[in-house]
Amino acid sequence: MPTLPLPEPPPLLPDDPHLSAEPGALWVAEDRLDRPGEECGVVGVYSWPDAGVDVARLSFFSLYALQHRGQESAGIAVSDGRRALLHKGMGLVAQVFHEDHLRPLTGHLAVGHNRYSTTGGSSLNNAQPYLIESMHGPLAVSHNGNLTNTHELRRRLLERGVGLMSTTDTEVITQLLAAPPEGGEPGGADWLQRIRNFMAVAEGAYCVVLMTRDAVWAARDPNGLRPLCLGELRGEPRTDPTRSLGHVVASESCALGTIDARYVREVLPGEILRLDADGVHSFSGAPAAKRALCVFEYVYFSRPDSLLEDQSIHAVRQRLGRQLWAEAPADVDAVIGVPDSAIPAAIGYAQASGVPFTEGLTKNRYIGRTFIEPTDRQRRSRVVLKYNTLRANLEGKRIVLIDDSIVRGNTCGPLVRLLREGGAKEVHVRVSSPPIQHPCFMGVDMATHEELIAHRMRVDEICAHIGADSLAYLSHEGMMQAVAAGTSSDAGGHCGACFSGQYPLDVSAWMSKKAAERKNAFE
DSSP states (O other), X not given: OOOOOOOOOOXXXXXXXXXXXXXXXXXXXXXXXXXXXXXXXXXXXXXXXXXXXXXXXXXXXXXXXXXXXXXXXXXXXXXXXXXXXXXEEESOXXXXXXXHHHTTOOSSEEEEEEEOOSSSOSSGGGOSOEEEEETTEEEEEEEEEEETTHXXXXXXXXXXXXXXOSSOHHHHHHHHHHSOOTTSOTTOOOXXXXXXXXXXXXXXXXXXXXXXXXXXXXXXXXXXXXXXXXXXXXXXXXXOTTOEEEEEEESSTHHHHXXXXXXXXXXXXXXXXXXETTEEEEEEOSOOOSOOEETHIIIIISOTXXXXXXXXXXXXXXXXXHHHHHHSOOOOSEXXXXXXXXXXXXXXXXXXXXXXXXXXXXXXXXXXXXXXXXXXXXXXXTHHHXXXXXXXXXXXXXXXXXXXXXXXXXXXXXXXXXXXXXXXXXXXXXXXXXXXXXXOOSSOBOOOTTTOHHHHSOHHHHHHHHTOSEEEEOOHHHHHHHHHTTSOTTTOOEEOHHHHOOOSXXXXXXXXXXXXXXXXXXX
């Protein structure tokens, strides 16, 4: 594998109050704008012991490619088969790691994690991977998702005398795996059975990557709610590209391309993989349930260059845009998209309509990471800090603005005003997903019912609220049709609960808990 130099680390700038700044410094908080909170990114690497692969560096660049899935913390644990080492911290991958951190992380096994918190607050105590010493050697755990029965599992562990140090479901998973199964023999180091036992009691969404003394394990929940894929590490492209150096699992295939790994396939719902010196071994972990991959992976979460269910995310988003034109045409002069995630849908809308696609908004990707305080006027709308208009492309034109989603409704209005100030004569808004009316309980921060604008308002009311000339959403049926068009017949099945309220799991207990938390917060 080629040795890649690390990018120059940016200064450690606070993306949230938990990140420290220089004394007296002022900064602009990262504006999440009107987007659902990302999930998490996980990676696991196993290379042959004699291959000479720098697994920590490969994990770093894999996490770098998965940065869009979580920006609160990052961590990498490695092992040489005898000892395990861990480095993690708050912030972006390039803020948490530099050469002095990676140099000591030697070995041929590794697991890594980018975090966006859904269960447990944003703090170093909750950062992943978790690394503990078990009776059978080191155990490191990275997890993407959300267990809906976390509190019941925590109670069971506490009753058995297991102490917990954090508020995350990942620590619960770690302790469930490390402790002997209830009623089982404590002496067995059968990790396969331990993972199966965990999957038998876990409810909710999870992709779990584990590092034990001699293997990297991966497991995906029976519904396949969160994505996970398998790749093969290859030799130096210029010298020996056919030589296998090991295997890797990652949340998205874009992480594989970054480290010159070959995409093999997705990890199946309910499947367990073991990566070790003998290659890849597949086991049944739990009976596959009704497939329910989160459809928002296609709408927004996944990087456009990733593959999901063996189809291009970018191609699916273009199909969403074409379907949006079929359902909600607009008599306009130009099509523009909200950078960056809505651009493919805008291209698809333009292709189907014959209306030219153009750039109307440019995005400043670094705003929110500055120590300079904005003026009061700028602070009133961070949208004007995040975006600028291209007046030459807007002046006197009727514009249709394509967005991928409207969650709270606090960004679309300022964008519409910005386009009008940039010279647009009319601004029509089209959304390449249905109205989001319900929160997610499977690992996505989709806001509460009270915060979701489409839960509180009709479409015409939202249109008036954002100041658009017209507003239309893609239908639920149209979205699902566009997503499924490129999948094989045995793939099928996507979770769209945030649109329909039809959850693939029983989330009543979780909803009651969240309602109680909100009530207590106001008392």
